[in-house]
Amino acid sequence: xxxxxxxxxxxxxxxxxxxxxxxxxxxxxxxxxxxxxxxxxxxxxxxxxxxxxxxxxxxxxxxxxxxxxxxxxxxxxxxxxxxxxxxxxxxxxxxxxxxxxxxxxxxxxxxxxxxxxxxxxxxxxxxxxxxxxxxxxxxxxxxxxxxxxxxxxxxxxxxxxxxxxxxxxxxxxxxxxxxxxxxxxxxxxxxxxxxxxx
Numbered sequence: 537x538x539x540x541x542x543x544x545x546x547x548x549x550x551x552x553x554x555x556x557x558x559x560x561x562x563x564x565x566x567x568x569x570x571x572x573x574x575x576x577x578x579x580x581x582x583x584x585x586x587x588x589x590x591x592x593x594x595x596x597x598x599x600x601x602x603x604x605x606x607x608x609x610x611x612x613x614x615x616x617x618x619x620x621x622x623x624x625x626x627x628x629x630x631x632x633x634x635x636x637x638x639x640x641x642x643x644x645x646x647x648x649x650x651x652x653x654x655x656x657x658x659x660x661x662x663x664x665x666x667x668x669x670x671x672x673x674x675x676x677x678x679x680x681x682x683x684x685x686x687x688x689x690x691x692x693x694x695x696x697x698x699x700x701x702x703x704x705x706x707x708x709x710x711x712x713x714x715x716x717x718x719x720x721x722x723x724x725x726x727x728x729x730x731x732x733x734x
Contacts, residue, residue, distance in 0.1 A: 660685035
């Protein structure tokens with residue numbers, strides 16, 4: 537099995553790098569086969585693999601989801617079998633004066649997922665198949681990954697209780713693909729934020 541992505545030659549001349557130079561045409565990675573599986577498909581497969589009745593598996597699935605939501609909203613980090621743990625967190629600004637501490641400091645609420653060692657190992661061992669398309673939509677090359685399989689773990693890179701500042705460049709491949717410099721503002725600029733908890 538492999539993760540399938542496509543590298544599409546894309547006009548990014550309206551974006552610039554951190555030195556102000558136009559990016560021109562660049563090959564940008566995008567997911568090729570990212571399908572959302574329905575609950576019923578997952579439940580059917582889990583029932584088949586476990587030997588349990590589909591109705592029983594559906595009830596367990598529903599109950600597990602409710603338990604995870606309930607415990608996570610109480611501040612717990614909740615184990616998701618075979619996958620890792622999930623908890624809720626916040627992104628917030630910082631203030632110098634205790635009198636300024638208020639809910640307006642919260643910039644967003646977030647869901648923090650920490651993958652298990654086994655899940656990260658599975659991803660590390662999964663190959664990536666890249667199909668390259670030129671600006672005319674023609675296939676010009678096929679590549680199979682030979683990278684070292686580094687797995688990014690957001691939790692290892694976080695500044696617990698510190699200030700998040702950094703220059704995020706590159707292209708994120710997934711449901712939220714950013715083109716251009718790969719930063720949140722699509723132009724290779726710096727992302728400076730406040731305190732990040734979680």
